[in-house]
Amino acid sequence: MSSPALQPRTRVSRLAQEAVDKARLSVVPRVRSRAPRVPFVTLVSLVLVAGIVGLLLFNTSMQQASFAASSLQSEADTLAAREQTLRMELDELRNPQRVAQAAQSMGMVIPAAPVFLDLATGKTSGVRTPATRENAIQLLPPAPVIPAVLAPEPTIVEVPPTTETTTETPAAGEQPADAKLPGTGKNKQGNKQGKNRNR
């Protein structure tokens, strides 16, 4: 009884066993690369290092260029400023006032009426009027009047006539001895003497 009962069971288990055997995963043996690993690692490292160094150099050169640009810019600014300053000086030299003063100091005057000379025929048109000193125009405003406080009366020193001083030359020679006296005082003294003599 048991064998017929066993029969199918074993058959089932055998079938199952087969299925299990088929389905079972087994570890595949590792395929080992035969290629040497060193060159690859070296290559990658080289690319990496080259990249980093290249980037660094690139960055440095850009920074360098930036510094150069900055200093060139400031140089350009300086030169532009210099040019403008020179232009301003030129404009001041072209000021009609300055030109007229220079011309007038050379004796030139602006005529009252123009005369035209035709170069082809050599003839003049217009009335020839002499340009005189009266034609000169006043180029500078009149000097302001100085207040009396700042413009005191000039001190007039009378010098004794030279014909009479011949007898007095020894006195003049003595003067160094009196040199300690203040200059003005000395002059005044001299004046008084001169006046007395004149009288």
Added chain:
Amino acid sequence: MPSIRATGNGKRGASRGAPLLRLRIGFVLIAIVLSFFGARLVQLQGVDPRSYAAMAAAEGAARLPLEAERGDILDRNGVPLADSIRGKMVIADPVLTAGTAPDLARLLSDRLSIDYFKTLSALRGRNTGSRYEYVARRVPSTLAGDTLAALDDAGFEGITLEDDPIRDYPAGDVAANLIGYMGTDEPLGGFERTFDKQLAGTDGLATWQSTSGKGVRIPLRESTLKEPKDGTPLHTTIDRDLQWFTAKVLAQAVQQYRAESASAVVLDTRTGETLALVDVPTFDANAPTAPGVKKEDRGSRAMSDTYEPGSVEKVLTVSSLIDAGKAFPRQKFKVPPNLARQDRVIGDWFDHGMIRLTLAGIIAKSSNIGTVLAADAFSPPQLVAYLQRFGLGQKTNVGVSGETQGLLKSGDVMTSQEKDRVAFGQSLSVNVLQMAAAVNTIANKGVRVSPSLISGSAVTDEGMTVGTDVATRTRVVSKQAARGTAKMMEKVVDPEDGVAPAAAVPGYLVAGKTGTAQRVEAECGCYDGSTTVSFGGFAPADDARFTVYVVVHAPRVDGGGGSIAGPVFSRIMGYVLGRYGVEPTNGKPSRLPVEW
């Protein structure tokens, strides 16, 4: 098995507590931290995001404001009357400079020619805690750069430079009354203010990330550049050299005749371009606040002050009469010694008995009575209508702000006595350019060209377009009337018949008219005894090229339009004819009789 598990659980529970509790505590902690983050987020993004963004941007950022260059003001030949050059402002940081202030101040004041004590107080800080003090403004770039280099060499710190453009007026006082001047940061008068919008331009800005305080750019980092837009130059019709010459001649006359002020205008007859518009006294635009410069001197009196034109106006009356067919140059008048008109008696400037003058003689001798008699043919509205077409009573709108429109009563309300006075130039007032343009109408064969000061066109601060592009031409009187009036005006400079032989230019036919008017005292509204003498005319009389009008206010030396303004006119006219190469026309002089 269960027992083992239980024991295992028990072991873990002792070290880590119940998982639910652990989770809760963990969640609470995370929630607390996250709520702090959330609050911070709201603070950063919700409350004041801009200031934080600005602070982040400012970290290592360099900003350089790029100043737009102010447009030049040029004369008709492109010569600058006002130009801008680069300048720097010298800034001190008192925190760094206070310690070495005396030495630094000495160096700065020596090099920049500035006041030592002001420099010292700037370097020490005018307010406590200040970190930004102006030491000097508008220093030429080269000088500022050299000074900064010298400071660096000497080891001083705390001085920096910033852009500060300098406005320069190369010719100083030439046309200063028209051009105006600049204040510290803004225009304060004249064209500088009227056309500021055009001249100013728009400032730009450059920003970038910087490594150091030196402002060197970090490559490939964010940078922005907004280019500045420079101001557009303003082209005027002024001729700088002529303007200068006119000013000198006028100033000489003012001094010689001890006058209060004077103005002169030179117009190109055909185009109405103002070649010179001069006011004396004037000021140096480079130093508008110099001692001795009065406030009134900085504007243009020629445009803003009114005065009675006097006898120059007679030419307008007479040409209108001829145009209307109510008079002709040889018309004969008996001119009595004086003329009683209702309430008052009209007299002439010279004593005479009953004289017999032609209309030409009335102009040549400048007879008020004769002009009134001739103008009797006109009703007040007729005369006023003509004068309005000559441009009196209306602004010239050349681009000078503060222009007066003068005073001309409307014809409907004008009494006949007023009309009599208007006919010879009283009871109406004008500005100098108005009157010059009116005289120019006669010179331009009866066509009035509206005067201009701006070449091309420009828009004023009031939104009005002005300039030669918008100049108008209107016929006021016929060509014959203008020609006849010019012939009569030639007689004014006639050495025998005229009153102003000094206004003649040797070799040229000159037509002109003198004017001597009483001045109205502003306060009482009455005549104060002083006079305004003037001379307006043109040359060559038979083919006019230039109109010159000279007005001298309140001379303290006795004289009239012929003797004071005449020589000035002659000098200016002689110069402008030569300058523009206008040869004498060799036309026949006027042979109109003045008497009969």
